Amino acid sequence: MSMRPSRRLLQGTVDLLILKTLSLGPSHGYGLSSWLRQQTEGELGIKDAALYQALHRLENQKLITSDWGRSENNRRAKFYQLTDHGRDALNEEAGSWRRYAHAVFRVLDVETRA
Numbered sequence: 001m002s003m004r005p006s007r008r009l010l011q012g013t014v015d016l017l018i019l020k021t022l023s024l025g026p027s028h029g030y031g032l033s034s035w036l037r038q039q040t041e042g043e044l045g046i047k048d049a050a051l052y053q054a055l056h057r058l059e060n061q062k063l064i065t066s067d068w069g070r071s072e073n074n075r076r077a078k079f080y081q082l083t084d085h086g087r088d089a090l091n092e093e094a095g096s097w098r099r100y101a102h103a104v105f106r107v108l109d110v111e112t113r114a
Contacts, residue, residue, distance in 0.1 A: 014046055014054045015063075016097060019082060019090040022064060028077035029055060055080055063089050 021032050029051055037045050046054075058064045063086035071077040082090070 012093070014050060015058060016090070016093050017044070017046075018051075018054055018058060018080075019063065019086055020094070022080055022082040023087065023090055026079045026081040028069075028071055028079050030071070030077070032080070058086070062086075 017036055018032060021027060021035055027035065029048070032055075033046055033048070033051055055064070055066075059066060059080070062083060064080045065083055066078050066080050068076060069079045
């Protein structure tokens, strides 16, 4: 049985992960993607199209801003940064996700009946 998460759930997860990553400091898209892959030991990856759609969406919502700069390898790159509004949204959403995950684990951790 395959249960695929809804598009809205995935979008919310990607947005939350991006906001959390940017709470650690400004980053360009490739840096964001690489850091998330590294932190999750390869379990979570965001396809480029989904990443840049999310970045544009978050920028339109004024949760992040962007400026052009130079990457570590001296290439021109767009760097994203969390806004105060984005930090507030991150705190609110992170709390919601923690409560949700805790509730799911309460169900998953119940021992199977014989």
